[in-house]
Amino acid sequence: MKYKSLVIVALLVAACTTQAPPDVLIVTATPGRAPAAPQPTPTPEASATPEPTSTSTLEPSPTPDIRVIDLAPRDIVLGKDELPQEGRFYLSYETPHRNSEVVSGWGAEEGARYLDASGRIDGWIKGYARGTTTTRVPEYLDINAVLYGAADGGAYGDSVLGVCAEDYTLVDEPSIGDHASLCLWKEMQPRGKNYLTYELTTDYRNVRVQIWATGFEGSFDLEWLFGVADLQIEKLSGFPLSEIITYTP
Numbered sequence: 001m002k003y004k005s006l007v008i009v010a011l012l013v014a015a016c017t018t019q020a021p022p023d024v025l026i027v028t029a030t031p032g033r034a035p036a037a038p039q040p041t042p043t044p045e046a047s048a049t050p051e052p053t054s055t056s057t058l059e060p061s062p063t064p065d066i067r068v069i070d071l072a073p074r075d076i077v078l079g080k081d082e083l084p085q086e087g088r089f090y091l092s093y094e095t096p097h098r099n100s101e102v103v104s105g106w107g108a109e110e111g112a113r114y115l116d117a118s119g120r121i122d123g124w125i126k127g128y129a130r131g132t133t134t135t136r137v138p139e140y141l142d143i144n145a146v147l148y149g150a151a152d153g154g155a156y157g158d159s160v161l162g163v164c165a166e167d168y169t170l171v172d173e174p175s176i177g178d179h180a181s182l183c184l185w186k187e188m189q190p191r192g193k194n195y196l197t198y199e200l201t202t203d204y205r206n207v208r209v210q211i212w213a214t215g216f217e218g219s220f221d222l223e224w225l226f227g228v229a230d231l232q233i234e235k236l237s238g239f240p241l242s243e244i245i246t247y248t249p
Helices: 099-106 108-118 153-161 222-237
Strands: 090-096 120-129 140-148 169-172 179-188 194-204 207-216
Touching: 099 108, 099 120, 108 120, 108 153, 140 153, 194 222, 207 222
Parallel strands: none
Antiparallel strands: 090 120, 120 140, 140 207, 169 179, 179 194, 194 207
8 A cells, every 4th residue: 555645844934144954954935936845755565475376286086997797697687587577577588699609790800800899708698578468568578798808898889880780770878877778670560550679778887788678569668678777787786896807608
């Protein structure tokens, strides 16, 4: 803050021959003009002391949890007793889906490239059929679990083949698991109704699960299928985690 002081010194000195002391300023008045007052000397403004600049310390990024599920795919797929009971589903078939079948389907060169890039280890499929026609459930329910060596294993197949299989259309990406997609295939039947097959794919860590729900349009609700997928993710999330994969087919 600036402080100002105004000092007006007017010294009226009578005419005399006595010499003024050396520390007194004699001002002779000039007719018609006021005596000039000495200008105050400005007080230097205090320099502001700069505030110390705070250095932001960034929190280190948490180490990603890359642990994996180390189980046989057969034990990963939902069992009959774990499915919604109103459908009275029974196991109609189950089969391994080995890497050798992938190579056979893709061709030796392309299949080997896929296995190497994705880290696919093994797969297992269980097929169920409904045991009642009085409940709004799919006619057939098939579940395939694929075990990969790392969490992003299933993504390689998507980059090569696309999210949906041929003749299927992507209709939704529901919030199930780490990532999910819902694809639909439909075909008009002679009775005037579409026969539908929904393929719901969901990833959880290093496991990819595909669920196919099949039936006539209007015979089951899509929310029911989402509920089955939630049951599958709940089962996956309850498994112990491992630093490495020890399972071999």
